Amino acid sequence: MPADLLATPDLLRSVFRRHAAGVAVITARGEAGPVGFTATSLSSVSAEPPLLSFGVGTGSSSWPAIAAADHVGVHILGEHQQELAATFARSGADRFGPPTAWRDGPEGVPVLDGVLAWLVGRVVARVPAGDHRLVLAEVVHGDPTGTGRPLLYHQGRFQRLGD
Numbered sequence: 001m002p003a004d005l006l007a008t009p010d011l012l013r014s015v016f017r018r019h020a021a022g023v024a025v026i027t028a029r030g031e032a033g034p035v036g037f038t039a040t041s042l043s044s045v046s047a048e049p050p051l052l053s054f055g056v057g058t059g060s061s062s063w064p065a066i067a068a069a070d071h072v073g074v075h076i077l078g079e080h081q082q083e084l085a086a087t088f089a090r091s092g093a094d095r096f097g098p099p100t101a102w103r104d105g106p107e108g109v110p111v112l113d114g115v116l117a118w119l120v121g122r123v124v125a126r127v128p129a130g131d132h133r134l135v136l137a138e139v140v141h142g143d144p145t146g147t148g149r150p151l152l153y154h155q156g157r158f159q160r161l162g163d
């Protein structure tokens with residue numbers, strides 16, 4: 001078998017760079033304040049009950065708060081929010097400082113302003129998955145009324161949806 005077909009972390013990364021994914025920001029309330037990170041691993045899991053999932057690296061600065069949180073926020077970003085996505089993806093950034101606009105939402109979860117949609121979910125499971133955890137959350141609140149087009153992540157960059 002050719003070496004370029006052997007399963008490696010680089011092979012997985014290379015293949016998934018070709019997969020366009022919607023961009024979300026996950027938030028939670030930590031002991032020291034709000035935490036959050038940019039995620040492209042968001043999935044709808046079930047309609048009855050309403051469940052979603054996302055992956056989070058156990059080495060990320062947000063993991064300790066996500067590991068302890070009863071509830072998480074999930075925010076679907078619009079194409080006008082590339083800078084916000086980059087801020088929440090950058091290690092060491094002041095993610096909730098200006099110019100990030102946010103408020104305390106249901107269940108004490110930080111809710112970002114200006115997003116296409118947001119949900120608050122009650123964490124029901126954290127499943128080990130390599131160097132990540134898959135978090136399952138049951139949706140308990142949300143608002144789908146934001147306007148605009150979704151932000152995408154493709155080939156290592158934030159992108160706009162083409163027609």
